[in-house]
Amino acid sequence: MLSLVLSAELSGVTDLRPKDTEEEPYYYTFKVQCTSCRETHPNWVSFNRFEQHEIPGSRGEANFVWKCKLCQKTHSASITAGPNVYEADEKRAAKKVIEIDCRGLEFTEFKADGEWEAKGAESSTPFTGIDLSEEEWYDYDEKAGDEVSIKEINFQVGRAVGTEVIIRLKWGQTEYKGKLESIDSYMNVLLRDTEEFLDGKNTGTLGLVLIRCNNILWMGSADSVEMTDLGLR
Known part of the structure; x- marks a missing residue:
């Protein structure tokens, strides 16, 4: 089991999360490595938590199915929990965004493609279309009359405690x-x-x-x- 973990400094906003609904799914983008031969795929891969793909050999379905070109083994992964919100009072503490059940593969890096959303900490003003790919984001909350920001953005992929x-x-x-x-x-x-x-x-x-x-x-x-x-x- 792997966890995608986020830490950030939120100013004036809270409840940061990927925009991820069945109508508009968020595509989580990773670098993938085969745990059998340790080959790392050179390209980024993306998948969402709503689509299911058949695993060859009648072994069920998963959100992501991948065949390693080096050892020719087929591996899979599925999102089992999340996405969770990151609140303003986290104060740059690490927080799990999603948990992923991986079979035969590991994700080694995450790229924050896609839109995120949050709301004003005091005004509850909705902020959509947030881009975290530049590792910082700024806007203005008209209701609160102040600038809002997300800085010190850091994503890590690691083992989930208890696995x-x-x-x-x-x-x-x-x-x-x-x-x-x-x-x-x-x-x-x-x-x-x-x-x-x-x-x-x-x-x-x-x-x-x-x-x-x-x-x-x-x-x-x-x-x-x-x-x-x-x-x-």
């Missing part, structure tokens, strides 16, 4: 499998219910483990890799 992940270290053929407790902007990771694997063999349960960013070679969803005697596959 099961596998982390490979840079040395020793060591992997850790556990539930994501927390992760910061530097990629320092805290896992709970952690199991350790050496050369693909389970060496025991460690419980709560902090893994610093400079030790991590790779991190992926536990349902997209297989533990073997030769390590991750």
